Amino acid sequence: MNHRLILIATLIVLAAVAMLTQKYAAHSATSTVPLPTAQAEFTASTEKTFDQLMGDAMSVMHKGMHSAGHTGDPDRDFVTMMIPHHQGAIDMAKALLLYSKDPQMRRLDQEIITDQESEIQLMQLWLKRHGANSQNPTQGPGLDARNH
Numbered sequence: 001m002n003h004r005l006i007l008i009a010t011l012i013v014l015a016a017v018a019m020l021t022q023k024y025a026a027h028s029a030t031s032t033v034p035l036p037t038a039q040a041e042f043t044a045s046t047e048k049t050f051d052q053l054m055g056d057a058m059s060v061m062h063k064g065m066h067s068a069g070h071t072g073d074p075d076r077d078f079v080t081m082m083i084p085h086h087q088g089a090i091d092m093a094k095a096l097l098l099y100s101k102d103p104q105m106r107r108l109d110q111e112i113i114t115d116q117e118s119e120i121q122l123m124q125l126w127l128k129r130h131g132a133n134s135q136n137p138t139q140g141p142g143l144d145a146r147n148h
Contacts, residue, residue: 002104002105002108041060042056042057042060042087042091042094044091044094044095044097044098045098046098046099050095050096050098050099053092053095053098054092054095056091057088057091057092057095058088058092060084060087060088060091061084061085061087061088061091062088063084064083064084064085064087064088065081065084065085068080068081068083068084075126075130076127076130079123079126079127080127082119082123083120083123083124086116086117086119086120086123087116087120089112089116090112090113090116090117090120093108093109093110093112093113093116094109094113096109097109097110
């Protein structure tokens with residue numbers, strides 16, 4: 001059952017990315033849009049319901065993905081959209097950690113956080129090596145020490 005939920009969520013996200021890609025395909029061929037600025041922050045807190053936290057995480061993720069600059073370089077454009085996408089997965093996992101009592105799901109949440117943070121770091125390194133802004137504005141919320 002858990003694998004089905006993960007598969008469904010993955011398919012939804014892939015569909016959203018495909019729609020964004022189609023929407024900006026013509027524009028990105030000639031665009032020199034700068035990399036996105038810092039995104040709004042997500043904070044996992046029991047002051048909100050699980051549903052509210054998930055909505056907040058999705059909202060922050062979508063804003064980050066929509067504000068990713070389209071340069072015409074498929075590699076760069078993919079990475080700048082995937083960083084907020086991965087951060088969204090981290091934020092959703094943090095929300096579930098606050099409410100989940102199932103040990104298996106809590107383990108999965110921790111693995112998602114660890115894996116997605118590692119992949120974000122790899123993508124940020126790739127951007128840095130390929131001439132992205134040194135301030136790394138695609139970092140997104142949740143990557144500094146206060147959220148670990």
